[in-house]
Amino acid sequence: MKSDEFAANIRKSAEDSFASGLYCAESVVLALANAQGIKSDLLPKVATAFCSGMSRTCGTCGALTGAIMGIGLALGRTNADDSVQPSYAATQELIKEFEQEFGARECHVLLGCDLNTQEGQETFLEQGLNEQCAKFTGKAAEIAARIISTANG
Numbered sequence: 001m002k003s004d005e006f007a008a009n010i011r012k013s014a015e016d017s018f019a020s021g022l023y024c025a026e027s028v029v030l031a032l033a034n035a036q037g038i039k040s041d042l043l044p045k046v047a048t049a050f051c052s053g054m055s056r057t058c059g060t061c062g063a064l065t066g067a068i069m070g071i072g073l074a075l076g077r078t079n080a081d082d083s084v085q086p087s088y089a090a091t092q093e094l095i096k097e098f099e100q101e102f103g104a105r106e107c108h109v110l111l112g113c114d115l116n117t118q119e120g121q122e123t124f125l126e127q128g129l130n131e132q133c134a135k136f137t138g139k140a141a142e143i144a145a146r147i148i149s150t151a152n153g
Contacts, residue, residue, distance in 0.1 A: 014141035025066035032070025046080035053107020
């Protein structure tokens with residue numbers, strides 16, 4: 001399967017998971033893991049606290065952190081003698097492309113509201129910002145899938 005087709009399939013998988021009710025980080029890491037043949041109920045659990053900008057603390061977008069976890073699954077090391085460079089280089093590329101696409105990496109900047117406040121929650125609902133999150137989710141998964149595919153040759 002070509003890299004672009006592979007990435008498009010991963011994007012769709014992440015968007016479908018998000019539409020089913022999972023959040024950004026959960027959806028992205030699951031899509032990337034499933035594409036690698038990795039199945040575990042632990043994956044959405046480990047990703048949950050990364051959703052909504054690190055549990056609504058105005059941190060990094062959950063879609064981006066989910067993609068970083070997916071890169072780690074593909075390119076991370078398993079022992080201290082292995083190099084961190086493949087994972088680091090892929091993550092740096094992911095962050096660069098995500099920021100070029102959306103102009104930021106922090107959840108509250110991307111959405112224009114603080115999800116940890118009542119006002120922010122109301123803004124999120126009133127402006128239908130869930131649709132923005134769906135875009136971040138799909139695109140982060142797509143970028144990561146393309147980077148992983150390229151790194152794996």
